[in-house]
Amino acid sequence: MRYFIGNWKMFGIPKSINILNKINSFHSKDKNRKKYRVIITPPYTLIESYSKHFKNKKILIGSQNCYQKDQFSSNTAAVSPYMIRSVGAKYTLVGHSDNRSEGDTSKMLKRKVEFALNNNLKVVFCIGEGRSDKKNKKTFKVLKNQIIKVLEKKFYSNNIIVAYEPIWSIGTGKIPNKDELTKTITYIKKVLKNIYKKSPAVLYGGSVDGNNVEMFKQITEIDGFLIGGASKSSKKFIDIIKNYYR
DSSP states (O other), X not given: OEEEEEEOXXXXXXXXXXXXXXXXXXXXXXXXXXXXXXXXEOOHHHHHHHXXXXXXXXXXXXXXXXXXXXXXXXXXXXXXXXXXXXXXXXXXXXXXXXXXXXXXXXXXXXXXXXXXXXXXXXXXXEEOOOHHHHHTTOHHXXXXXXXXXXXXTTSOGGGEEEEEOOGGGTXXXXXXXXXXXXXXXHHHHHHHHHHSSSOOEEEEESSOOTTTHHHHHTOTTOOEEEESGGGGSHHHHHHHHHHHOO
C-alpha cells in the first residue's frame, strides 16, 4: 500500500472542501485506486465537517498535530487525541519540523504518539535533519536519535507510519538526489527494524511535485509521500498520483 498524505498547514476554510471533492472524484475512477490511500490533514477547524462529508468515501481525514495529554485538561487552546478522534479523524501527524521548531521535545512527542495510539489514531511520525546536520554529515545520527527517543516496541507498528522530511527541503524546491535518498530511507528502515521486527511504511516529504515524483518512484523503498504545498491544489495533488503510476 502506498500513501499520498496532504498536509494543508495553515490553509483552508469550509468551502475548500471542493479541492478534496475533485481529488475524491479522481480517486474513485482511478484504475490504480486499490494500490494507494489518500489522507488529508486540514486544520483543526475543518476536521469534523470534512470527516462527516468523506465518511463513506475514500479520502481519510487526519489532524496536523495533537496535544501531549489525553481526554481533557486545563491547557488553553490544546486539542487532545481523544478530542480529535471524537470528531472523526483517523490519523494524526506527530513531530513535524514546524512543531519541533516551536518547542516539541522528544518527551512530548512520545506522549503524543502514545495517547494518539490509545485513541485508535494512526500516527504519521515525522523526522528530518536540518541544513547544518546535512553539511556536517550528521544526518543518520540525527534521524536515529529522533526515532529511538520516541518510538518504542510497545507501540504497535501497524499503526505507525514514518515520514522522512529533510528540513532543508521543505518548501525550498531542493530535493535529495536519488542515491542519497535511497541510502537514507534504507537506513531509517534498518533503525525501525531494530525496534519492530518489520519496518513500518516510510514516506518522503519535502518539495514533492508532479515533475519530481518520477524520480521518487524509482526508489522502491519509499512507501508514499507527505505533500505540503501541492496538496492545496487538486490538480497538483492529482498530477503527483498520476505521474507516480504512469
